[in-house]
Amino acid sequence: MQQQSRLQKIHGEDHEPVPKFTRDTVRSVKASWEFFLAWIRITWFDILVNSAIGGASLGIYNAPLAATRNFPVTFNGSGDIVYPQFAYPDRGWIIDTWLSALLSLLIPIVVILLAQFRVKNIWDLNNGIIGLIFSVSLGTLMQVVIKQLIGGFRPYFLAVCMPDISRAAANNKTGLNAVGFQQIMYSVDICTQPDSAKLKNAMTSFPSGHSTAAFAAYVYLFLYLNAKLKVLITGMT
Numbered sequence: 001m002q003q004q005s006r007l008q009k010i011h012g013e014d015h016e017p018v019p020k021f022t023r024d025t026v027r028s029v030k031a032s033w034e035f036f037l038a039w040i041r042i043t044w045f046d047i048l049v050n051s052a053i054g055g056a057s058l059g060i061y062n063a064p065l066a067a068t069r070n071f072p073v074t075f076n077g078s079g080d081i082v083y084p085q086f087a088y089p090d091r092g093w094i095i096d097t098w099l100s101a102l103l104s105l106l107i108p109i110v111v112i113l114l115a116q117f118r119v120k121n122i123w124d125l126n127n128g129i130i131g132l133i134f135s136v137s138l139g140t141l142m143q144v145v146i147k148q149l150i151g152g153f154r155p156y157f158l159a160v161c162m163p164d165i166s167r168a169a170a171n172n173k174t175g176l177n178a179v180g181f182q183q184i185m186y187s188v189d190i191c192t193q194p195d196s197a198k199l200k201n202a203m204t205s206f207p208s209g210h211s212t213a214a215f216a217a218y219v220y221l222f223l224y225l226n227a228k229l230k231v232l233i234t235g236m237t
Helices: 006-010 024-028 029-062 097-119 122-149 157-161 197-200 209-229
Strands: none
Touching: 029 097, 029 122, 097 209, 122 209, 157 197
């Protein structure tokens, strides 16, 4: 017998044909179990990859920032705020992170489920949902990497930081306080915010996690619907 390739093993081509999903599959415990095992056999690699991406995203998100970020507070002498665009009040999230993630996943999943009235294929449903999760998780990974490397101050950064320039002399851990032209640049050493997670969040505005999740999910949904409706395929009506 010719040796099976790794790709064939991943997709279950070295096993028996996958059982179909019928009413009997739901009614019979044995049939349901067989179908579940077949599903695991076919999708285990996808589950593993998605889990690895999710774990990497979480680890990078919780890691310290890659570099010290400097910011000015006020001009020496006048006391005027250098960047008023960072001095807005902290009003909290307009849309919570959990709600953004839920809407980014739930609505496309509902559309994919509704598409099954026409497609009527459990494996199409499976592939559609797994592809959606992969799209969002990969987008999230790219987002947290860019946040760590580039980031950007949020409009309410100074309100969260609550800077006290007098702290620079006794709390100069980074060695990057009162530096730059006219010594107006400081680091988070001068922040009096006790919540380090909140302070870090105020320094990682770019790219937007809400926008990334929505973009990844709905571009994927567009491609999925185009594949089913064949709107942009030349020669198809």
